[in-house]
Amino acid sequence: MQLISLKATVATAVLAAILAQPAFAQTETPKTETATPPAPEEEAGDIVVVGSRIRRDTFNSPSPVQIVTRSETTDAGFTSTAEALQSNAVTGGQGQVNNSFGGFVTDGGPGANTLSLRGLGATRTLILLNGRRIAPAGTRGAVGSADLNVLPGIIVDRFEILKDGASSIYGSDAVAGVVNIVTRKKLSGFEMEGIYAIPEVGAGSSGKIAFAGGYTGDQFNIAGSIEYARRNEMTLGDRDFTQCQTDYIRSAANRTPGSADFIDPRTGQPKCYTISGNGTDGVTFNTLGLAGTRNPVTGAPGRRPAVPGLGSTGTTFNRFRPNSAVTTLLVGYEGVTLNSRDTFDQRKLRSSLISPGEFITGYLQGGYDLSALGDAELYFEGLFSRRKSSQTGFRQLSYDYAVGSPLVDTAIYGSNFFAFPTDTTNGRDVVARAFVGFGNDRSSQKLDFYKVGGGLKGDFVLPSWNYDFYVGTSKSSASYTFESFITSKLAQSLDVVANGSGGFNCVNPANGCVAAPALSPSVINGVLPQNWVNFIYKDVTGRTKFSETTATINIDGKAFALPYGSVQVSLGAEFRKSSLNDAPPAESQARDLYNLSSSSITKGTDSVWEAYGEVEIPILRNLAMAKDLTVTASARFTDYKSFSSNATYKVGGVYSPTGWLSLRGSYGTSFRAPAIFEQRLGGQSGFRPASSDPCDLYEDDGSIASTNCALDGVAPDTQQLFGVQVLSTGGASLGLKAETSTNLTTGVIFQPKISSSFGDLSIAVDYYRIEVKGQVAQYGGDSILSNCYGDPDFRAGGGFCSFITRDPNNKLTVIDNFVNISTQVVKGIDFTVRYARDIGQGRLRVTAQANHYIDQASALLATDPLTDANGTVGSPKWSGNLDAAYKIKKVQVRYILDWLGKTNSYALLGVNPATTPFFFETPNYFTHSASIKYQADKFDITAGVQNIFDRDPPQISYGAYSRLGNAPLYSGYDTEGRTFYLSVGARF
16 A cells, blocks of 8 residues: 655654653652643542543653643644654654545545554554544444544644553454544533644645633533534646656666656657656557557568557557558557657546545544442443545547448558457457557545434442443444446447448447547547537446444453552453445456456454453552552453454563653563454456556566576567556455464653753653464555566465466456465664753744664565565655654743655665666655744634645655655655644633
8 A cells, every 4th residue: 555645743742661760659740841731620549541540640651651632733723633642753654545635546435544554554554533443443344443634623622642562452453553532521611623724836735723612510510512614626727746657767878867757859858758657558549549550561460569640660659549640550649658648638637636525524522420330420421523535537538440341441450560469349350559648537435424322421330440331333324426437338339330421320229328539639539429428437336344343341440459569450251243345346246347357255253252450550650760660461352243253462561760761671572353344355457557567568688587588488579469457355264363463562751850950851762572373464466466476486376476477368367366475574763852841932843753763674475575665756765753842931942843754765676776777765754834822811823834844755666666646656755845834722
């Protein structure tokens, strides 16, 4: 999956333990300079922070926890919770799926925004709201993770981000980390908030208006919020860097990227490729494709020799472009070379760079004190969200004219041309293929999500014990609509006879058939009869539903006393039942969508019973060289209906030899059953371009790939005339197993007390290592092809070649189902520094964070060595941000620096950077943002600028990565450019 760019990041408050020194005694109040205080509406001693179910009087934890307040996100200009959570400060530079992915196939469907921590995928990151799960939501069959668009904003107090495995605490999908969104409790009064952000280019603006209010009485409290947000579209034409997609390659003599690009004779500039991003993969439009030419003297087929009248000797042709000046051979058409054949279409620039959307979110919570059952509170919560999103794309219409069709002039298949060796159009060989620039198409989604639940919590029968029983249900109901050509109607319209008056009639006139137009230069140029378009092109709609029911009971309290404190315990059980039902459009199920993937119904249910326990043991406290030593342990037993049961555990501890130094660490295991869609995904078929076939136009150079192509019966210089079909389905019937993982985290916290004039300094360094075994994934069509044809034991049985078939007509089919791949390993170090000091009449606060990946490696097969993608395009070794704020009285000035480290992919791709024509490296990438805030008692106002210096994303060559323009499709880079924002808040 490829990933995208966001705005400047929010500066976050620090890893919780950086800010927290363990309490030295049960009655000791932690100092505010070394401990994050509880939220105003919470009582000390009643804090449950993500990563544990045990109540503490501080935010102290053996695992790294990052705290981000809501005010920090609005001050930084984020107009939604999704933007804040996908910022680089939270994700550590890992790519995320956001609003730049409208034209790509992603889990959750277009318009969904998801979160992946440590680069392990959204299905391995758990999202909680007040400690309770947010169920998956989205469109199409691959729904398995929470859509961040459903989350509330104004009523949020803080975001707690655990960057550590926690399956033994929360369940199987907490592999890479957990995010807990904590709402404000017992809100009294009324407030509103508005924010508006607009990029300097004038497109892609976003805004939100939100209201919150509540009442708190002696026994009853209620609070709620309602907000409306809108993101407007930004198109490829709105940004300079996406207006012209080029090859961006270099020559042996001139190593400047772009120096070897084909120069368009009409502009004198590097050629812009509208559809494919390069001129070598067979994708084109507004051209006529013929299978080839034959030598007019010998009649022998060749590798497209020169055609008299259409070019100089030796010119290679594979397309013909309308040109009324040509009056010989193929009248009205000129032969065009591989690079010059594409015709730029301005309509491509109307495609979405940032897809638009409208969002309505409501949240309600409340509680009533029963004064019974242990001073119990009966509580409830409800979340509702509606998303309307859409995307604009650009479509090519390529279709075939058959030999003998009255729609084709006989000159097309006369003495100088021969037919495609196919049998695809109404049972006849193809003589010509029209590549027509059809224009813009649109897709849209409407998603309703609700989550309701409630429970009872109070004091347990034992002293200092508490209980919490909760039952809730969630449902996502969505429809998705897109425009498509209908295969059966297109074929019907091409099967025609002359009507005797210069026109044509369908042989089969059923369904109001409209005959296709005769092949002509105007048709090739995209001038199509509207009645024909109306017949072959229509809106199609699918529907997706996902539901989840949860019941949880938890008790926690002090078990017994030890010399240095009480042992605290948490015990609980949980039941979850989920169901997914995706019904693609009927035309998709019938394989009747032309040149689009087809899909079958995805339907399945799963349920799980779990029991868990957690313990915290104070070993030492307030001794010489042992200010604090606390050990924690947790375990969970999981029993899935779809998979066998398993147990996970986690152990950790915090050791503080002095008041200024703490050591922490944890080790745990995880067990993740495949999501329903990974098990039950309905059969799907799609196509990769013909150029993805390793044997397309290959040269007999003695390489392993060329040898294997010859063994497969493909002669050198043979052009692949068909797209490579890729078939996929869920893995339940293919022996798919649950995945397991281990997670090690160790860290040191340094809080020196230098002097009162120096200020407060906190430093934390954390090392982490996550290893996932048997990871559930798809190999990917391109990966299967490259591994098969690069295998010295080609087609010797087993391996990747078992997923590939090549028929006598040279058609390739690849099977890409969900399977268990071997291993994925992520290792790295997090650095966090916080400094605060009074200067003059105000206070300076500086927070710096950096993440260094040591490994981002994976192996597909158990026999494969680990392949490390660390430091390659889209996976930087280094990322970081700096947040500096100075507040004096009611005014705060804030500066944010966001950094992504340099990357290069030459070693990963196996090419020599000194000789390759391709450019696959990016420099260090910095963006700067600043804001000023005035905060009074009843209102506040913030104005700011993101990406002050309007830094564009870096450029790379075509071929190895998906791109936006020439920029990598990666969320770490800012695609929107310099953006101005204004936020206003008022309290009544």
